[in-house]
Amino acid sequence: MKISIAILNWNGKSWLEKFLPNVIENSQEADIFVIDNASNDDSVVYLKENFPNVSVIKNLENLGFAGGYNEGLKEVTNEIFCLLNSDVEVTENWLQPILDLFKQNKNIAAIQPKILDFNRKNYFEFAGAGGGLIDNLGFPYCRGRIFEELEEDKGQYNDETEIFWASGCAFFIRAEDFKKMNGFDERFFAHQEEIDLCWRLINDGKKIYYCGKSAVYHVGGGTLNKQSAQKTFLNIRNNLSMLLKNLPKKSLIWILPFRMVLDGFAGIYFGLKNGFSHFTAVLKAHFGFYKQFNGTLKKRGNFQTEKYYQTKWLIFKHFF
Template identity: 30%
Template sequence: MKLSVVILSYKVPHHLMLCLDSVTKAIEHIDAEIIVVDNNSEDESCDLVKQNFPKVNLVKNTENSGFSKGNNKGAEEAKGEYLCILNPDTVVPEDCFSELLNYHMELENTGAIGVQLIDGSGEFLQESKRNVPTPRVALKKLLGKPSSYYNFDLNKNENGPTAILVGAFIFLKTDVYLSIGGFDEDYFMYGEDIDFSFRIIKAGFQNYYFGKSQVLHFKGESTTKDQVYLQHFFNAMSIFYKKHFKTYGTSFRLIRQSLNIRRFIEKLKLKSAKIQSPEFKDVYLISEDTDLLAHLKAKLNSNVNLMSKIDSELKDALIVMDANHIRYKDCIEIITGLKSKTNVFRIKPRNYNFIIGSDSKYIKGEVIGLS
């Protein structure tokens, strides 16, 4: 088998269905498997997987064991030569895995590969490519100077070496994953991707960023970004510095003080983001499904314009994209192409009666049922 895709899920059933639908399309011509590890969601997630994706290898945990343990458990099940660790709140384009397999073959001494992640509004997520967060680099970032934290030497649309990848999407050979012991299970949430990437480098491999492929990441869905997030982040970085840097003590005391300032700033950002609602003048449905059009009109109680293809001049609009009509790759390109015109985007997965989307990396997105 060529590829195993491991998706660790926790209480995001609708996002999981969208993710699985996109992955299913992306592996149609690859000898591949999908492994879903459910971290005891206690909702309809597992039933939906069984009902709609019977070929998926579903692993049900009896407790929420965290990111590292959950993904390691999925990797233990993997039969593929290659492995992709994937968040459930992502959407991959149809050519994603075939492009990565080809890119990997061009490289030497390859560790892991990441892709260009964008949020639901089309904004590039800078954590897609990062430098090693030494205590000095982390301190500068917390003080509002992230130039050393993110890898700005590499353009977001380029391919090339980078040190640190993000756990929402990591692609590598399964034997590399196993050779470094997978994710460190001392981390429950956050920081494990930094540690994982750094250990790959310390093992003598080179990590890479593949900017040619854009993957949608509804950031904030698997874990809402709030003060709990900041505490988890602090704890994770404490583990990282104790493990990898001898200068932990003095440096981290400064980081602790800076983090308190950063918490206050982030709290203001979160408060501001939560009260903002996207505004739009018109609604457009990219589809040819007149029944879907009728359902959408009734649900939104608004006039909806049916279009078979996108108009690049649309602005201040809610754009609903029907994945039965256009590819997921097209959906991602529409979002990135029209983001500067203050549009709002929602995707309707194939064979499901809901639309889904997110308008900011700071806020949880929405799911609107159409039945």
């Protein structure tokens, strides 16, 4: 079973300098590609001068995470794709446990490793932690991370288990499944496109897994930090679109309007906590969702599983 590691880059020369040698050293069994999203720094020149064995794929414009990978992966071969953020430090023998898991169960479409914080290596990291889950209202969370609260890694998630979504930070997927689903929804641009893809895979009868025998360390916020109003906009808009596309009909008719009401309270909270730009980002996200509504509705598949959530009313249990 052959694997290709694809690192999406946009003006990330400093991340490539810091982490690419580590990836190469610990990934001898993989072909390594860097997909460049029309960077205007000298990332591509740096790669060609310093890493001649790394294949560089150049997109003509910045297509975001979703479109950038969709376009770049057209030129990537092998049975397994590993979509790896440029701000990730990998560990020795990190690939083999994941490849073994793919070999054990052909119905597994996607896998993520344990994701720890590069700056606090004994804590889980926000983007994926010990495997992604979702509640009945469509709020994503992780084993090891609920909203902003992160757990210390004490070996509690060293298992291999089925999850709901795998993090785009270190996202392993069978090439045939990625192509069958037509990749990511490019309208998302960035954020939650991997959750949407995993949900579509589950609706198609596939499984998503977590492999705690493999670990990586993620810096996080390499392109958009957690305080970015643009990140707030993308997360709110994309989450609503994801719900419209994937929720079973009987859940959709009440969850979607209820979530939009909750978003109003969230906008006030974000505005008070992070500034007025975050309040307006929530408003813009709703208008962005309305703009895409008809197109999203057309993307609903023929089947939506009723068993999509792992807990109920997470936001109320956590905050109230």
